[in-house]
Amino acid sequence: MNIMNRPIRVLVAKVGLDGHDRGAKVIATALRDAGMEVIYTGLRQSPEMVVNAALQEDVDAIGVSILSGAHMTVFPKLIELMKEREMQDVLLTGGGIIPEDDMQQLQEMGVGQLFPPGTHTADIAQYITNWVKQHRNF
Numbered sequence: 001m002n003i004m005n006r007p008i009r010v011l012v013a014k015v016g017l018d019g020h021d022r023g024a025k026v027i028a029t030a031l032r033d034a035g036m037e038v039i040y041t042g043l044r045q046s047p048e049m050v051v052n053a054a055l056q057e058d059v060d061a062i063g064v065s066i067l068s069g070a071h072m073t074v075f076p077k078l079i080e081l082m083k084e085r086e087m088q089d090v091l092l093t094g095g096g097i098i099p100e101d102d103m104q105q106l107q108e109m110g111v112g113q114l115f116p117p118g119t120h121t122a123d124i125a126q127y128i129t130n131w132v133k134q135h136r137n138f
Contacts, residue, residue: 006037008132009059013041013050015066015074023096023117024065030121031063031128047077055085060132061112063124064094071098075106091131095119 012028014021021043028038039057041050054062062082066074071094078092095115098106103114113127 008036008061008129009039009057010036010061010063010128011039011041011050011054011057011059012063012065013045013053014043015045015047015050015064015078016068016070017044018066018068018070019043020067021065023067027063027065027095027121027124031125034122034125034129036125036128047074047081050078051081051085051087054082054087054090059090060136061091061093061128063128064092064096066094066096066098069097071096071106072102075111076109079110089135091128091135093124093128093131095124 010031012024014024024040028040031038039053039059041053050062064074082090082092091112093112093114098114106114112131115124
């Protein structure tokens with residue numbers, strides 16, 4: 001599929017009971033400012049809701065903001081659902097409070113780069129752009 005005639009589409013999600021969404025909103029705004037089309041799902045989404053919305057919106061990437069400590073449950077479930085729905089060409093990335101060892105384990109499972117608090121938003125936008133250009137025939 002050639003998607004050169006549209007901006008990169010990113011779904012930004014908050015999964016689980018984590019009620020702090022300031023970071024997710026900052027990222028969503030930064031990605032919009034970088035020329036991407038952003039769909040923000042809001043708080044308290046289930047992994048199933050996130051993957052279904054990503055399919056419906058035909059996104060290039062899913063970005064999950066997680067501060068609750070549930071990253072080792074949430075990301076593997078998202079990967080499982082994405083594989084079931086044959087979404088191997090959609091980037092799963094995210095950020096929040098995730099220990100370095102857990103980041104490494106998640107990346108070995110198939111999650112893209114994960115970003116800790118304080119990461120420059122331009123670095124996140126550049127990573128998504130580069131990944132999409134390499135994997136989505138952009």
